Amino acid sequence: SMEQGLVVTQLDIEPGECIKVKGKIKSDAKGFAVNVGKDSNTLMLHFNPRFDCHGDINTIVCNSKEDGTWGEEDRKADFPFQHGDKIEMCISFDQTEATVKLPEAEFKFPNRLGMEKIQYLAVEGDFKVKAIKFS
């Protein structure tokens, strides 16, 4: 079965705080995802870089999930990832939007559910987590 990635629950991340995820993209990565929100069924942000999956090539797909139902997808123009990259991303949010900050790029996604805290983090797919930091 699909091996489960890192999951962190019982978090209490507030607006302006940052979740840092450091890791390595596998050399044969098809895609990976970073999910933040309340739990696996209620996501503020599903940040899903796709190298080659679901028919997408080198495309970041972002979405929200409310009570298990996906929202409208938001496909980003930039794709600042390469196979084998070691990356550090910093995820933060406010009442308006979530931000994924990378060294050379920044992505915004609306806080559609008006979430006031992040309690859940999951990293899935072809990404090897090396460290996480909450600040």
Ligand SMILES: CCCO[C@@H]1O[C@H](CO)[C@@H](O[C@@H]2O[C@H](CO)[C@H](O)[C@H](OCc3cn(Cc4ccccc4)nn3)[C@H]2O)[C@H](O)[C@H]1NC(C)=O
């Ligand atoms: C063209 C008509 C069909 O539309 C397609 O419908 C698919 C099913 O809803 C869309 O794919 C889903 O998009 C979601 C975001 O909107 C999620 O990315 C769905 O994947 C969830 C998921 C995570 N994981 C774990 C994982 C994550 C990354 C890599 C490996 C495993 N397994 N399944 C993914 O299956 C896919 O993005 C969508 N494509 C388009 C162009 O709209």
